[in-house]
Amino acid sequence: MRVRPVTGDDPREILRGLRRALDGAGPSLGLGVVPGVAGDVPEGTAVVVTTSGSTGVPKSVILGGDALAASARATADRIGSGAWLLALPAAYVAGLQVLVRSVVAGHEPGFIDGSFTPRGFAEAASALSSDAGAGTPTFTSLVPAQLTRLLDAAERDEAVADALRSFARILVGGQALAPAVLERAEAAGARIVRTYGSTETSGGCVYDGIPLDPVSVRIHRGEVQVAGPTLATGYLGAPELTAHAFVRDRDGTRWYRTGDAGILDEDGVLRVRGRLDNVIVSGGVNISLDRVERIVRDVPGLGEAVVIGVPDDRWGEASVVVAARGEALRRSEAVQLEEARGAVAAEIGPHARPARLILVDHLDTLPSGKPDREAIRRTVLALH
Known part of the structure; x- marks a missing residue:
């Protein structure tokens, strides 16, 4: 099975290809695939997401349709199902999952025209609520820098403040959310869920410190490791990297080594302490x-x-x-x-x-x- 590279970052084009890939009717999508990184992917692969991360080292992560759908269903089980607004790049896993959740929920996602701005976000949120219809909850996903920008704008623009309050839940991930920003958001009436995950886990798999229902988390030698149906298949063209990152224990359970340091407190809440490296x-x-x-x-x-x-x-x-x-x-x-x-x-x-x-x-x-x-x-x- 081969990968069809997607050039550009048009979210609507990615959504069209994603629908076909999830249904098994179309080729796997290659998002951000680096030239020279190629190879066959297993049957059932929906997307290959290539990301350099913050270190500059590219990795092409193979994500099966079953893993993406399992993540979307687990999110719906935790926070509810409804219509989603895409406020992140669709070629990255957090934005991609907004599209997957929309497909699984049977709702058309909302899009922001042009680059992200508080005013554009507010207009798109209003349009999404109108299109979804009364009684349909709406959701979105942001990174902390976007949330901070929206909170700053909300202090002088009531439309932005209304938009923040309109969502049933706002997922915030990608990096740690500062407590002061969380307090500001809650004071503004935004219902925030802090998420933890990576491309290798099909996006956020731990919400407010608690793993989603099909996900298991353990601390092994100080490292956060994740298991469950949302895990990626591995890395395209990198069998040694795959073998290092995904390991099996004696009972056959497959674990992803996150490289993060963390602890599980007495209540089973995960607290990430940062990168081990x-x-x-x-x-x-x-x-x-x-x-x-x-x-x-x-x-x-x-x-x-x-x-x-x-x-x-x-x-x-x-x-x-x-x-x-x-x-x-x-x-x-x-x-x-x-x-x-x-x-x-x-x-x-x-x-x-x-x-x-x-x-x-x-x-x-x-x-x-x-x-x-x-x-x-x-x-x-x-x-x-």
Whole structure:
């Protein structure tokens, strides 16, 4: 079975091909497939999603129609079924799943004309509610940066505020949602569900820390691992990578190794602590940059900041906070940095304090909306 590459990112074209692929009537779709990465895919493959992620290393993930549908049904079982608004790129798994859920639910999805803007979001939300009809709940999926932008706009635009309140649930994933942003959203009347997952799990598979019903989560040697019918088949043209990422235990259960550090608390709630490999060694001490970043984002004005590691002549490596100008301009850079350093020192220790704060005009992002950490790191190294 071969893959038909989809050029461009027209969501309506992707939806047409997706319907055929899910029905088994059409070829598998190749979204973002890198030239030179090819090969046969197993029968039942609906989509191959190629994503570079935040590290810049491309991976072509094979997703079966059964896995995508299982994820869509599990979401409906958890939050309800209805009409969905696509506010994310359809070529990435979070946007793709909005289309899959629409197909499974039997509702036409809503689309935003042009690029994402708060006004465009509000108009599309209103049109979706009207088209879906009274009594049909509506849903959407966002990344934290989009939610923050909408909340800012809602303070001065009642149409945007109404749009946020109109959805039965708004899924937010792609990266951790800062507690302060969640509080703002809830105060604005938005019903937020924080999601955790990846392309390899057909999108979000843990909602507000609780796995969806067909999904199992375990912590093995500190790593979050996921099992269940939503797992990808593997990676196109990369059998060694597939064998490393997807493993079977003694009873035959197939687990996906996420590479994330996490814990399961007494109530079975998953708490992700960051990437196992996003660690620097500063002065001989291991420091999780994800943990530092979560703390820094609680500092006023640094809610979207990114923390990256850079070489340091004295300590070997050090962390740097990178933030967009805007809110941070209301106070001096020195004050912002000291607040961030103080917060990190209080929770982790003085050894983990970031060395610098760098303000940029804008933070580089991937098409999925996530920070492009590799591009941000290159920018910092050029300045360093």
